[in-house]
Amino acid sequence: MAKVDIDNLRMRDVESHYTRYANSKLCNVLWTKALAKRLHAAGVTVNCVHPGLVKTNIFQRLGNVSRAIWLMLIGLFFKSPVEGAQTCIHLCVAPELENATGDYYSECKKQCLSNRADDDEFAEAVWRETLKIISD
Numbered sequence: 001m002a003k004v005d006i007d008n009l010r011m012r013d014v015e016s017h018y019t020r021y022a023n024s025k026l027c028n029v030l031w032t033k034a035l036a037k038r039l040h041a042a043g044v045t046v047n048c049v050h051p052g053l054v055k056t057n058i059f060q061r062l063g064n065v066s067r068a069i070w071l072m073l074i075g076l077f078f079k080s081p082v083e084g085a086q087t088c089i090h091l092c093v094a095p096e097l098e099n100a101t102g103d104y105y106s107e108c109k110k111q112c113l114s115n116r117a118d119d120d121e122f123a124e125a126v127w128r129e130t131l132k133i134i135s136d
């Protein structure tokens with residue numbers, strides 16, 4: 001669903017919440033890849049985690065119609081926060097992942113990246129543009 005325009009990372013004119021969300025998640029993965037390269041020499045590891053669908057406060061700001069539907073689905077199918085935290089915890093404590101970095105995990109396993117998320121050149125562009133935005 002992501003449609004990242006590198007010249008418009010702030011997405012102020014992008015109306016769809018879903019596109020904005022998808023773009024932000026893709027940029028999380030790309031930015032993490034770029035950060036991992038920079039921290040490698042220091043021995044610091046960084047990874048991305050998809051927690052699954054988790055009952056958190058993330059849905060509190062949805063509009064009324066979407067919110068009612070989401071709240072019903074959340075109650076029925078979503079993980080508890082404790083369950084949703086398991087992949088993060090696994091990454092922090094699993095000895096075999098001590099040197100794992102720049103990867104994407106879900107359900108405590110490394111996952112394949114989409115072509116768009118596995119693009120080093122694009123990751124560097126996202127990194128540069130993000131630094132520009134931060135320093136504005």
Ligand SMILES: NC(=O)c1ccc[n+]([C@@H]2O[C@H](COP(=O)([O-])OP(=O)(O)OC[C@H]3O[C@@H](n4cnc5c(N)ncnc54)[C@H](OP(=O)(O)O)[C@@H]3O)[C@@H](O)[C@H]2O)c1
Binds near residue numbers: 050
């Ligand atoms: N829940 C899911 O099903 C799900 C699925 C996939 C991915 N994720 C991802 O998991 C991450 C956490 O989401 P969540 O479900 O735990 O949502 P959440 O319950 O809404 O928690 C979001 C957290 O981010 C903090 N935060 C928000 N804006 C911030 C800002 N500008 N500066 C500093 N902190 C800020 C909030 O702080 P305050 O409490 O102080 O506002 C809150 O602690 C998000 O990146 C989300 O996209 C969630």
